[in-house]
Amino acid sequence: MTIACPIPATATDRIQLGHGSGGKMSAALLRDRFLPHFTNDILAQLGDAAIVDIGGQSVAMSTDTFVVQPLEFPGGNIGSLAVHGTVNDLAMMGARPQWLSAGFVLEEGLPFDVLDRIVRTMADAARAAGVLLVTGDTKVVERGKADGVFINTTGVGLRTADFAPAPTRARPGDAVIVSGPLGCHGIAIMTAREGLAFEAEIVSDSAALSPLVERLRERVGNAVHTLRDPTRGGLASALNEIAAAAGIGVVLDEGALPIPGPVAAACEMLGFDPLYVANEGVLVAFVTEQVADAAVEALRGHPLGRAAARVGRAVAAHPGMVVLETAIGGTRVVDMLPGDQLPRIC
Amino acid sequence: MKYLSEYRDGRVARAVVAEIKATATRPWVLMEVCGGQTHTIVKQGLDEMLGDVVEMVHGPGCPVCVTPLEQIDKALALASRPDVIFTSFGDMLRVPGSDCDLLQIRASGGSVRVVYSPLDALELARKTPDKEVVFFAVGFETTAPANAMSVWRAKELGVENFSVLVSHVTVPPAMTALLDAPDNRVQGFLAAGHVCTIMGWTEYEPIAAKYRVPIIVTGFEPLDILEGMLLAVRQLEQGRHEVENQYVRSVKRDGNQPAQDLVSRVFELVDRNWRGIGPIPRSGLGLRAEFAAFDAEKRFDVAGIRTTEPTECRAGDVLRGVLKPFDCPAFGKICTPEHPLGAPMVSSEGACAAYYNYGRFRSAV
Numbered sequence: 001m002t003i004a005c006p007i008p009a010t011a012t013d014r015i016q017l018g019h020g021s022g023g024k025m026s027a028a029l030l031r032d033r034f035l036p037h038f039t040n041d042i043l044a045q046l047g048d049a050a051i052v053d054i055g056g057q058s059v060a061m062s063t064d065t066f067v068v069q070p071l072e073f074p075g076g077n078i079g080s081l082a083v084h085g086t087v088n089d090l091a092m093m094g095a096r097p098q099w100l101s102a103g104f105v106l107e108e109g110l111p112f113d114v115l116d117r118i119v120r121t122m123a124d125a126a127r128a129a130g131v132l133l134v135t136g137d138t139k140v141v142e143r144g145k146a147d148g149v150f151i152n153t154t155g156v157g158l159r160t161a162d163f164a165p166a167p168t169r170a171r172p173g174d175a176v177i178v179s180g181p182l183g184c185h186g187i188a189i190m191t192a193r194e195g196l197a198f199e200a201e202i203v204s205d206s207a208a209l210s211p212l213v214e215r216l217r218e219r220v221g222n223a224v225h226t227l228r229d230p231t232r233g234g235l236a237s238a239l240n241e242i243a244a245a246a247g248i249g250v251v252l253d254e255g256a257l258p259i260p261g262p263v264a265a266a267c268e269m270l271g272f273d274p275l276y277v278a279n280e281g282v283l284v285a286f287v288t289e290q291v292a293d294a295a296v297e298a299l300r301g302h303p304l305g306r307a308a309a310r311v312g313r314a315v316a317a318h319p320g321m322v323v324l325e326t327a328i329g330g331t332r333v334v335d336m337l338p339g340d341q342l343p344r345i346c
Numbered sequence: 347m348k349y350l351s352e353y354r355d356g357r358v359a360r361a362v363v364a365e366i367k368a369t370a371t372r373p374w375v376l377m378e379v380c381g382g383q384t385h386t387i388v389k390q391g392l393d394e395m396l397g398d399v400v401e402m403v404h405g406p407g408c409p410v411c412v413t414p415l416e417q418i419d420k421a422l423a424l425a426s427r428p429d430v431i432f433t434s435f436g437d438m439l440r441v442p443g444s445d446c447d448l449l450q451i452r453a454s455g456g457s458v459r460v461v462y463s464p465l466d467a468l469e470l471a472r473k474t475p476d477k478e479v480v481f482f483a484v485g486f487e488t489t490a491p492a493n494a495m496s497v498w499r500a501k502e503l504g505v506e507n508f509s510v511l512v513s514h515v516t517v518p519p520a521m522t523a524l525l526d527a528p529d530n531r532v533q534g535f536l537a538a539g540h541v542c543t544i545m546g547w548t549e550y551e552p553i554a555a556k557y558r559v560p561i562i563v564t565g566f567e568p569l570d571i572l573e574g575m576l577l578a579v580r581q582l583e584q585g586r587h588e589v590e591n592q593y594v595r596s597v598k599r600d601g602n603q604p605a606q607d608l609v610s611r612v613f614e615l616v617d618r619n620w621r622g623i624g625p626i627p628r629s630g631l632g633l634r635a636e637f638a639a640f641d642a643e644k645r646f647d648v649a650g651i652r653t654t655e656p657t658e659c660r661a662g663d664v665l666r667g668v669l670k671p672f673d674c675p676a677f678g679k680i681c682t683p684e685h686p687l688g689a690p691m692v693s694s695e696g697a698c699a700a701y702y703n704y705g706r707f708r709s710a711v
Contacts, residue, residue: 014453014454015453016449016450016452016453017449017452017453018449024684194462196462255356270462271436271437273389326389326390326391326568327354327356327390328354328355328356328359328390328391328392328395328568328569329356329359329360329363329391329395330390330391330392330393330394330395331391331394332388332389332390332391332703333703335683335703338440338683338684339440339449342436342437342439342440342460343435343436343437343460343462
């Protein structure tokens with residue numbers, strides 16, 4: 001029997017928005033178009049930050065570009081986000097963030113008062129995170145060629161050998177912990193962008209995670225196997241990446257997931273799954289079972305970690321796959337999405 | 347949360363599942379009509395909880411799955427026009443047409459926007475008078491009133507740059523088409539609660555009587571669906587075949603009369619193609635002659651686009667419940683969520699995509 005394909009493959013000859021979603025399309029973009037040209041052992045690790053050795057000192061380096069719309073949203077703006085995003089990528093590799101660079105692409109016509117607010121917030125965020133902005137660059141493009149302002153930040157942090165979390169170190173038996181409520185950033189941005197009004201304002205969780213990482217380092221040290229900040233693509237995508245990198249399975253307990261009521265309500269109305277919604281001030285940690293309670297307690301001692309909770313466990317079964325035990329007693333696979341999450345009709 | 351947590355109580359769910367298992371003396375085949383119910387079943391893992399006692403066939407009530415290829419191709423043709431802003435509910439954007447999907451049209455320069463209501467599309471038309479705004483009016487009786495309202499308002503306000511590409515379908519003709527098929531296996535239905543919120547359930551009474559099938563008007567939360575299954579299994583075990591309302595907090599026997607009136611003033615019954623099932627007479631809604639000025643097919647001359655459904659895809663057999671996705675020769679081999687051959691593999695709640703993910707898990711443990 002021959003089967004003709006009535007629908008063409010999703011491959012096409014140009015970039016689509018879904019390539020920026022953090023899902024399967026993003027992974028394919030990296031794998032097919034970038035990695036073949038830049039092969040080296042450091043890049044091949046594909047962690048949140050690269051780990052390089054400078055004269056015996058382990059150094060973490062990471063870069064991120066910020067294109068959020070609207071530029072200002074409840075809980076922050078593109079400036080604070082640009083600091084937190086990069087600082088957090090360093091912290092997830094166990095590094096203490098030290099220095100930042102910042103590159104600004106400014107669109108003709110951007111009001112100075114907007115720019116001033118962004119820069120001031122950015123400076124406050126850097127101060128609070130304990131990083132110095134040590135070099136920068138500005139470029140201006142014609143009206144219509146950029147969305148107000150784009151910011152790139154690169155960060156450098158220092159690591160010690162006694163604390164080296166990495167995606168590949170997650171092991172069967174590890175407890176999976178999240179540090180705070182899920183989905184706030186993505187829903188805050190969405191409601192601001194679409195002009196949707198809900199009874200309770202949902203505020204972005206954008207924050208530097210380094211204080212939480214310090215607490216974990218002090219209390220449980222290298223029993224922390226893996227850290228990840230589940231940004232675009234949400235917790236589901238982050239866990240899928242870790243499961244694939246470490247060759248483990250992950251089992252999530254739906255009833256334990258800290259999803260705030262207003263986020264759950266917004267997701268119900270919009271047809272979204274909060275597991276795929278972006279966070280900017282939450283970390284997920286894989287720690288040994290022995291220290292799991294201590295790790296949760298350590299996180300809860302900080303305002304950012306008050307809602308910290310054990311949400312699942314790593315298992316040897318179904319490697320590379322994330323499975324959710326639903327509150328009602330069923331089981332389902334939590335796969336990576338192909339591209340962006342789309343609101344459902346029904 | 348009010349109306350959420352009460353209907354997701356694991357303890358109650360386990361009790362209802364036990365009751366279903368205690369009631370059934372043999373396996374029964376039920377169909378949930380609506381894609382929203384399929385979503386709950388798949389997302390909550392309800393089918394797995396029931397084991398072999400109740401086999402759920404995922405029905406044709408998902409606009410993503412049943413909007414015919416030729417309507418998708420018309421949407422792609424409209425969205426490609428430089429003078430058009432094409433607006434749609436979100437999940438239609440990834441449905442593949444013959445050559446590509448709306449996301450790819452957008453990447454190639456077409457103006458494609460997601461809206462949450464057709465009235466937002468109408469508002470967009472008023473704000474951008476130099477562009478033609480087209481709304482993709484798909485869905486069942488649930489979305490029909492708001493879509494009708496957008497056309498009604500456009501006429502009232504004299505908005506000349508707004509039009510709709512209509513691909514509306516209705517539930518009862520699809521149910522009878524399924525029941526008339528000689529290889530039908532479905533023994534009872536969970537009717538779509540939101541469709542019945544608009545339409546009521548009187549039109550299901552003759553179907554239940556003629557085909558001797560229980561039809562349970564059912565909601566969308568996990569406990570709604572489990573209770574709907576229990577009511578259906580009870581009827582089957584007792585040899586009854588009636589319309590019963592599980593979704594009492596939303597549905598009345600006669601439905602929402604003002605909404606029905608609006609729909610019948612703007613739309614009329616037309617023959618409609620269903621993707622994977624084929625043509626069903628008087629199964630769709632089309633604009634009445636007095637609203638023809640708002641018909642995008644006429645305004646932009648795309649009515650002539652005719653696309654034949656490919657015969658190789660077995661999606662129709664899957665939607666009718668006579669073929670399990672596992673038994674399709676293409677399943678999991680040349681047809682995967684990344685490279686779907688048919689619509690049920692496209693959306694995450696499509697029957698094939700659901701089996702694909704679940705099957706990966708089963709074979710791994």
